Amino acid sequence: MSDMETGRAPVGIGGLGGNVDTPHADHGASYERIKPEGVDTTHGAILYLENITVSFDGFKAINNLNLDISVGELRCIIGPNGAGKTTMMDVITGKTRPTAGTAFFGQTIDLTKMTEYEIAHAGIGRKFQRPTVFEQHTVFENLELAMKMDKRVKTTLFARLSSEQIGKIEEILKLIRLHGQENRMAGLLSHGQKQWLEIGMLLMQEPQLLLLDEPVAGMSDAETARTAELLNELRGKHSIMVVEHDMGFVEEIAQGGKVTVLHEGSVLAEGNMQQVQSNERVIEVYLGR
Numbered sequence: 001m002s003d004m005e006t007g008r009a010p011v012g013i014g015g016l017g018g019n020v021d022t023p024h025a026d027h028g029a030s031y032e033r034i035k036p037e038g039v040d041t042t043h044g045a046i047l048y049l050e051n052i053t054v055s056f057d058g059f060k061a062i063n064n065l066n067l068d069i070s071v072g073e074l075r076c077i078i079g080p081n082g083a084g085k086t087t088m089m090d091v092i093t094g095k096t097r098p099t100a101g102t103a104f105f106g107q108t109i110d111l112t113k114m115t116e117y118e119i120a121h122a123g124i125g126r127k128f129q130r131p132t133v134f135e136q137h138t139v140f141e142n143l144e145l146a147m148k149m150d151k152r153v154k155t156t157l158f159a160r161l162s163s164e165q166i167g168k169i170e171e172i173l174k175l176i177r178l179h180g181q182e183n184r185m186a187g188l189l190s191h192g193q194k195q196w197l198e199i200g201m202l203l204m205q206e207p208q209l210l211l212l213d214e215p216v217a218g219m220s221d222a223e224t225a226r227t228a229e230l231l232n233e234l235r236g237k238h239s240i241m242v243v244e245h246d247m248g249f250v251e252e253i254a255q256g257g258k259v260t261v262l263h264e265g266s267v268l269a270e271g272n273m274q275q276v277q278s279n280e281r282v283i284e285v286y287l288g289r
């Protein structure tokens with residue numbers, strides 16, 4: 001089951017927003033592909049899970065799981081309830097320690113030896129099912145706070161934003177379909193808009209790998225379609241893993257890329273959408289006839 005924590009450090013905030021001079025100004029910053037920094041991706045992969053097993057009192061929620069994600073890939077993970085999707089994300093983010101196996105971020109960073117905080121700091125961002133935005137702050141302030149909570153950014157909570165930083169927030173606002181809504185209280189946004197804002201907050205921290213757990217759960221059809229557009233825009237700019245049950249949405253974002261089907265803690269099938277949809281075992285255990 002998905003958790004509701006954010007993995008982000010809590011901050012005491014208040015009275016923010018007076019630091020912004022011209023939130024609408026176009027400062028020309030561009031939203032570019034995230035270059036892996038500090039992560040050795042010379043072999044093309046950002047994540048390697050090898051023979052991962054997670055036992056809970058003898059029950060194997062993950063059973064000898066093998067999975068690689070390439071740099072810039074958008075990987076969809078599907079599978080029935082209890083297949084181990086969330087537990088796999090818990091292993092990647094350090095919330096759960098595997099009983100056996102290895103999990104590497106790039107060639108050299110051993111995730112099984114790091115704390116959740118260290119993993120987040122190394123560049124793995126995770127979005128849980130429920131949106132967790134700062135409801136009493138505006139959309140703009142939420143993005144600003146996310147940027148200032150990024151330990152790599154040399155700034156304090158009350159420092160004035162540079163034009164480059166404002167430009168970056170502007171780019172993210174457009175990307176997450178909230179341009180023009182930047183002065184609205186986050187608490188007044190629709191469920192879908194809150195989800196987009198939280199994705200934007202993660203993007204402000206320039207994650208090298210972004211994990212999204214059921215991003216369209218509870219969204220309207222229109223919001224789901226816009227989320228698919230958003231993720232398609234992120235394709236190739238970030239390495240992304242999306243866990244989702246909504247097959248229409250998965251079809252929209254999988255394009256020609258790989259879809260991994262988990263079942264009973266292992267990979268049941270992997271291939272493009274058409275291949276997994278026509279796989280007899282996948283039809284039997286998940287998609288139905």
Ligand SMILES: Nc1ncnc2c1ncn2[C@@H]1O[C@H](COP(=O)(O)OP(=O)(O)OP(=O)(O)O)[C@@H](O)[C@H]1O
Nearest residue numbers: 001002056061079080081082083084085086087088
């Ligand atoms: N802390 C835990 N203790 C015991 N069993 C657990 C624990 N966490 C998960 N499980 C079990 O491990 C299995 C995998 O659960 P997990 O939540 O990873 O599946 P999932 O694929 O994410 O399912 P869903 O699609 O319903 O979210 C389930 O049988 C679940 O009950």
